Amino acid sequence: MSPRTKKMLLGLLGAAVLLGVAEVIGRLGLAGRAWPAPIEAFATVLQTELSRSLLLRALGATLVSAGTGLVLGSLVGIAVGFLGFLIPALRAGLDQTASILNTVPLIALAPLLIALVGPQGMATLTASLGAGFAMFVATASGLVSTPPALADLFSVAGASRPQRILRLSLPSAVPSLLNGLTLAASGAVLGAVLGEWFGAPVGLGVLMISSMQNFQVELLFVVALTAALVSLAAFYSMVALQAVIGKRFV
Template structure:
């Protein structure tokens, strides 16, 4: 058995053991009524009418997460490029990014609701979650690409300015680091969108989770949480595949 096949077998075994343990805990009632057997959660999702409710909520969450991720990437890239092209602004941008990341979402929620509205709050929270990760990734990648090398000597000899050096040298060199950041930013966007929906959004998995908690609909709660987890795992898997393909292409 190859090393890759062995790792896959061990990972599959670990997942199966975890699922079996969760099912056993639910069947035995060790954790009380708030921990149902996973088979009941699966049956809930297999029911057409109940599944439709979860799927509609997941679609809204996915849309908010995708919009927030896109906005976070664009703003982070613009901030990183500005700090690189205008070095005096770099410390201030770093501190601003750290400050926004440090503010708890629960403190930002009332401000966001009154400024951007309840419907846009999940997108903004998703963008904040993804934006900080991408800002760090862009800044680190561009810094690595800006280290002195023979390529820099060539650009110096050709009289390239900062913008041309950024577009032709530093940005391509930063692609692996940026994609590494994207593998973390995509799940963070899903989590941010779900949390942002808790504060009064009209639809989404976060709304479904809060409603299920308030009405003690345990199976629905677990179904929505499982769907949010699946979205995060799918986002991580997709961005990881993209990152590996880009690394192979640029190797």
């Protein structure tokens, strides 16, 4: 068993243990009515046609927003990271700008973002922000991770800068890009759910707020767990992709 597979299995085991603990707490009523048993809550929600249709509709909307945000954020993050690599004078400024944007709380940026794209576009935009920073960092660090010995070899061979970028820097950055993609995928899901809190018409975030306001504890619990499971699935999907593609570049 490879170390990557072992790490993945341990992560899944940890998630299963946490779910089991949550189930025990709910079954025994240790946290009161505010903590239902996850399996029982899922069964109750899925057995009700209205709740099931609401959940599936919300899940579909969140997946679309997260997927769109992942693609857009990844493209922008890679482009900005590559720009900093091509023009070293811009690198420090781009790094600082990205760090500042990433540390500003979303609630502080929300009014500006809503004015920019409207409530309907918030989920996609916040998903893009969640994915974009991870891909920017992965690109910026990956492009400068070229082994010095190979860089010297290309210089001695008289390779031009475009040749060094195409044949050395970009292949060397692939493992870092794949690592960034695993974080970007889960970040896009989280960003989409958070963005839906700011006026989106449909989505897991919207359903989460609605069930909370109406004290539908079981539905709230199911929506929150669904969002967590989708984020986990996105992460491990990218880990599997990394295991398949990354072998050629390690």
